[in-house]
Amino acid sequence: MSKARLEAFSDGVIAVAITLLALDLTVPEPGHGELLTQLGDHWPQFAAYAVSFFTIGIIWVNHHARVSLIVVVDRTLLFLNLVLLLFVVLIPFATATMATYLTGGGEESHIAMAVYAVVLEGMALSFTAMFEWSLVEGRTLVSVPLAQRRNARVRASIGTLVYAAVFAVAFISAPLALALAGVTAVYYVFAPVPHIGIEAEVDQLTSGPL
Amino acid sequence: MSKARLEAFSDGVIAVAITLLALDLTVPEPGHGELLTQLGDHWPQFAAYAVSFFTIGIIWVNHHARVSLIVVVDRTLLFLNLVLLLFVVLIPFATATMATYLTGGGEESHIAMAVYAVVLEGMALSFTAMFEWSLVEGRTLVSVPLAQRRNARVRASIGTLVYAAVFAVAFISAPLALALAGVTAVYYVFAPVPHIGIEAEVDQLTSGPL
Amino acid sequence: MSKARLEAFSDGVIAVAITLLALDLTVPEPGHGELLTQLGDHWPQFAAYAVSFFTIGIIWVNHHARVSLIVVVDRTLLFLNLVLLLFVVLIPFATATMATYLTGGGEESHIAMAVYAVVLEGMALSFTAMFEWSLVEGRTLVSVPLAQRRNARVRASIGTLVYAAVFAVAFISAPLALALAGVTAVYYVFAPVPHIGIEAEVDQLTSGPL
Amino acid sequence: MSKARLEAFSDGVIAVAITLLALDLTVPEPGHGELLTQLGDHWPQFAAYAVSFFTIGIIWVNHHARVSLIVVVDRTLLFLNLVLLLFVVLIPFATATMATYLTGGGEESHIAMAVYAVVLEGMALSFTAMFEWSLVEGRTLVSVPLAQRRNARVRASIGTLVYAAVFAVAFISAPLALALAGVTAVYYVFAPVPHIGIEAEVDQLTSGPL
Numbered sequence: 001m002s003k004a005r006l007e008a009f010s011d012g013v014i015a016v017a018i019t020l021l022a023l024d025l026t027v028p029e030p031g032h033g034e035l036l037t038q039l040g041d042h043w044p045q046f047a048a049y050a051v052s053f054f055t056i057g058i059i060w061v062n063h064h065a066r067v068s069l070i071v072v073v074d075r076t077l078l079f080l081n082l083v084l085l086l087f088v089v090l091i092p093f094a095t096a097t098m099a100t101y102l103t104g105g106g107e108e109s110h111i112a113m114a115v116y117a118v119v120l121e122g123m124a125l126s127f128t129a130m131f132e133w134s135l136v137e138g139r140t141l142v143s144v145p146l147a148q149r150r151n152a153r154v155r156a157s158i159g160t161l162v163y164a165a166v167f168a169v170a171f172i173s174a175p176l177a178l179a180l181a182g183v184t185a186v187y188y189v190f191a192p193v194p195h196i197g198i199e200a201e202v203d204q205l206t207s208g209p210l
Numbered sequence: 211m212s213k214a215r216l217e218a219f220s221d222g223v224i225a226v227a228i229t230l231l232a233l234d235l236t237v238p239e240p241g242h243g244e245l246l247t248q249l250g251d252h253w254p255q256f257a258a259y260a261v262s263f264f265t266i267g268i269i270w271v272n273h274h275a276r277v278s279l280i281v282v283v284d285r286t287l288l289f290l291n292l293v294l295l296l297f298v299v300l301i302p303f304a305t306a307t308m309a310t311y312l313t314g315g316g317e318e319s320h321i322a323m324a325v326y327a328v329v330l331e332g333m334a335l336s337f338t339a340m341f342e343w344s345l346v347e348g349r350t351l352v353s354v355p356l357a358q359r360r361n362a363r364v365r366a367s368i369g370t371l372v373y374a375a376v377f378a379v380a381f382i383s384a385p386l387a388l389a390l391a392g393v394t395a396v397y398y399v400f401a402p403v404p405h406i407g408i409e410a411e412v413d414q415l416t417s418g419p420l
Numbered sequence: 421m422s423k424a425r426l427e428a429f430s431d432g433v434i435a436v437a438i439t440l441l442a443l444d445l446t447v448p449e450p451g452h453g454e455l456l457t458q459l460g461d462h463w464p465q466f467a468a469y470a471v472s473f474f475t476i477g478i479i480w481v482n483h484h485a486r487v488s489l490i491v492v493v494d495r496t497l498l499f500l501n502l503v504l505l506l507f508v509v510l511i512p513f514a515t516a517t518m519a520t521y522l523t524g525g526g527e528e529s530h531i532a533m534a535v536y537a538v539v540l541e542g543m544a545l546s547f548t549a550m551f552e553w554s555l556v557e558g559r560t561l562v563s564v565p566l567a568q569r570r571n572a573r574v575r576a577s578i579g580t581l582v583y584a585a586v587f588a589v590a591f592i593s594a595p596l597a598l599a600l601a602g603v604t605a606v607y608y609v610f611a612p613v614p615h616i617g618i619e620a621e622v623d624q625l626t627s628g629p630l
Numbered sequence: 631m632s633k634a635r636l637e638a639f640s641d642g643v644i645a646v647a648i649t650l651l652a653l654d655l656t657v658p659e660p661g662h663g664e665l666l667t668q669l670g671d672h673w674p675q676f677a678a679y680a681v682s683f684f685t686i687g688i689i690w691v692n693h694h695a696r697v698s699l700i701v702v703v704d705r706t707l708l709f710l711n712l713v714l715l716l717f718v719v720l721i722p723f724a725t726a727t728m729a730t731y732l733t734g735g736g737e738e739s740h741i742a743m744a745v746y747a748v749v750l751e752g753m754a755l756s757f758t759a760m761f762e763w764s765l766v767e768g769r770t771l772v773s774v775p776l777a778q779r780r781n782a783r784v785r786a787s788i789g790t791l792v793y794a795a796v797f798a799v800a801f802i803s804a805p806l807a808l809a810l811a812g813v814t815a816v817y818y819v820f821a822p823v824p825h826i827g828i829e830a831e832v833d834q835l836t837s838g839p840l
Contacts, residue, residue: 005217005274007635012225015642016436018719019650020229024237025723027730035731035738039745050716057712064635079399082267086260089228093235100237101245108245115249189709215427215484222435226646230439289609292477296470299438303445310447311455318455325459425637425694432645440649444657499819502687506680509648513655520657521665528665535669 003073006081010063013085017092018056021049024096048099051178052091054185059088059123061189066131069140077133084126087119094119102174113170113177117163120181124159131156159184213283216291220273223295227302228266231259234306258309261388262301264395269298269333271399276341279350287343294336297329304329312384323380323387327373330391334369341366369394423493426501430483433505437512438476441469444516468519471598472511474605479508479543481609486551489560497553504546507539514539522594533590533597537583540601544579551576633703636711640693643715647722648686651679654726678729681808682721684815689718689753691819696761699770707763714756717749724749732804743800743807747793750811754789761786 025045028038063084070077094116101112134140135149144152162184169177235255238248273294280287304326311322344350345359354362372394379387445465448458483504490497514536521532554560555569564572582604589597655675658668693714700707724746731742764770765779774782792814799807 008221009225011638012222012642013229015639016226016229016646019643019646022719022723027726035741053716061708086263089232093232096237111245218431219435222432223439226436226439288481296473299442303442306447314450321455428641432642433649436646436649506683509652513652516657531665
């Protein structure tokens with residue numbers, strides 16, 4: 001099993017999932033009121049689209065960063081990767097459900113947002129499992145020194161903590177939980193590399209023109 | 211015809227098909243009862259999604275493992291590959307039909323699950339045909355020794371037997387047949403390589419860092 | 421503009437279009453009669469799916485065979501390629517329309533099939549234009565000798581004649597026209613290479629293990 | 631982060647988005663009047679499809695031309711690229727909304743077209759930002775000489791001016807604004823390379839067989 005095709009397949013699945021997010025943006029039919037008002041009433045769909053778009057974008061970036069260091073592809077990695085993709089593919093569904101109930105308030109909005117958080121948590125846990133798999137000696141181009149492993153583990157599993165927090169906040173206020181997920185996504189895009197994984201050390205070895 | 215583009219096209223089609231599986235996960239509209247209850251009532255959709263996801267994932271892994279050894283691309287291979295993809299692309303439709311009728315019981319649930327089994331059987335038979343094509347001397351990097359061919363053939367055609375069994379069980383109980391398909395998919399992910407094909411012998415020749 | 425990315429983009433678009441064909445296969449809801457009867461009544465959808473699947477598959481094969489010989493990528497080629505893809509992306513829509521009206525008989529079935537033929541003709545004409553562009557000296561790895569160009573042109577434009585015939589037959593019988601398109605697609609898969617283009621001569625130069 | 635996977639992911643997203651444009655082409659059901667008349671009444675859908683198809687096609691060409699010169703991939707580029715893709719993925723939704731209201735006339739048609747223009751403007755601004763990022767010394771294979779930067783900037787930002795004009799014209803006549811967007815797309819396909827960016831100078835360095 002070549003790593004190139006693992007990357008190509010994952011890229012394909014993630015690219016389709018991120019694009020299907022927009023299928024939930026419904027076109028208001030003529031005759032249901034002012035177009036601008038209608039589009040305004042659909043703001044949860046647009047906010048949910050943006051948050052999920054960057055969330056999937058970030059997992060793509062992190063997936064790439066980690067897989068690019070891997071030198072051995074075995075059945076366990078393939079399985080973990082499939083589980084990760086299974087959750088990524090669920091995101092458009094979870095996003096649509098969450099956006100539909102977001103502003104309704106009450107119990108239903110809490111549950112819809114909690115379902116969304118569960119799917120993101122599943123994605124984060126799968127990624128953490130892939131990361132953990134990759135820490136075993138000889139599976140990556142450059143190993144993480146033992147002394148730094150605990151640190152690396154904590155950094156790689158920040159996502160699992162964030163989405164647990166999103167889950168908890170969902171039962172206080174669904175829009176607040178969405179805002180938390182959105183801030184996280186944007187933060188991760190700009191986060192200095194050391195905060196995301198162990199790539200910082202590795203970058204020094206592999207940096208230079210592509 | 212380069213093999214690289216055959217792989218890229220197949221990866222693309224399989225990636226889109228696996229992602230379209232999630233389109234059948236419908237978002238319950240507000241006002242039709244408790245959200246959690248509704249999501250619970252849709253468990254056949256989620257179970258069917260998971261089984262089909264891993265089934266397509268496995269065929270992708272096996273497709274890749276076999277094609278990576280091929281050194282000659284002719285029109286027959288292209289045709290067999292197209293037939294395989296034709297069945298893969300039918301899986302989201304077959305999955306949706308099966309999930310809709312799964313818990314209805316009676317004749318309809320049996321037929322819906324049988325249709326699902328027929329599509330998976332078509333996929334398995336196409337793959338077996340591709341495998342058989344690849345056994346001819348000179349078509350792969352490393353040939354299967356004559357003495358081991360019968361063994362390799364049996365291993366490669368296990369899928370056709372499993373889906374025939376799923377077809378038969380469909381007429382006893384649709385959920386049981388789905389469970390059988392699911393167990394098979396998970397089993398194959400973890401199955402030791404020799405049980406899937408003849409890659410075991412070949413791996414010894416091509417193993418090492420990617 | 422590198423050829424690799426032109427191929428990757430075209431592969432992506434064609435892969436998505438061929439997979440979207442299956443979206444027209446509708447799942448019969450429970451309570452509308454026997455499932456088997458309903459699936460049987462949808463035979464035009466399944467026949468149309470199979471014909472369009474192989475038609476897109478063939479254009480992918482031919483696109484690949486021709487582009488693999490090209491050594492210069494200019495704006496005209498990009499434009500012709502976009503026009504080709506524009507028609508390919510229309511095929512799922514044209515297939516769905518045609519399948520819906522196929523067995524209704526009368527004027528509507530003729531028009532629906534004629535629309536399908538027009539889209540396929542647009543695809544064939546775009547491909548012929550790309551082929552013609554590639555005949556200019558220096559644009560391909562191996563040029564077609566002047567003496568053989570007329571021959572090559574005829575072969576490359578067979579598709580445009582076939583789909584013109586499908587258009588004409590549409591006004592006699594829509595199912596007959598679909599059968600003609602289907603036979604053509606299967607024939608092309610198995611056709612000896614010389615009948616499709618000029619690849620035969622070129623193959624002698626580039627043949628060997630990939 | 632390798633550039634190859636940035637390109638592959640972007641190609642995937644753009645390919646899916648361009649293909650989803652056709653999902654808005656609805657199949658008229660039998661019994662709602664003459665098929666030809668119905669298809670004729672849907673001309674805004676077809677015109678909008680063609681314009682958006684070439685618009686996405688052009689941004690793909692320009693994206694490719696610019697990224698192919700880049701030699702450094704950092705977090706800022708990844709973020710800018712994600713923002714660009716976010717707008718590209720919105721185009722099928724904006725196209726469908728615009729086509730639905732195009733011929734209705736009055737306020738609604740102006741607003742629907744203005745929304746379309748805003749999405750295209752967002753795409754153009756993101757691309758301009760990526761271009762600006764790439765002008766910094768050492769980020770591309772070949773730098774733009776200081777004396778030519780102002781010129782290069784003007785050329786690269788033509789799109790942002792055009793879509794601002796489309797926005798303005800939307801409030802006079804929606805069909806006229808669509809025609810302007812369409813003429814722009816076709817013009818760009820054929821525009822001599824120097825009018826699009828600074829690739830002209832670079833081409834002299836990298837030209838030759840692919």
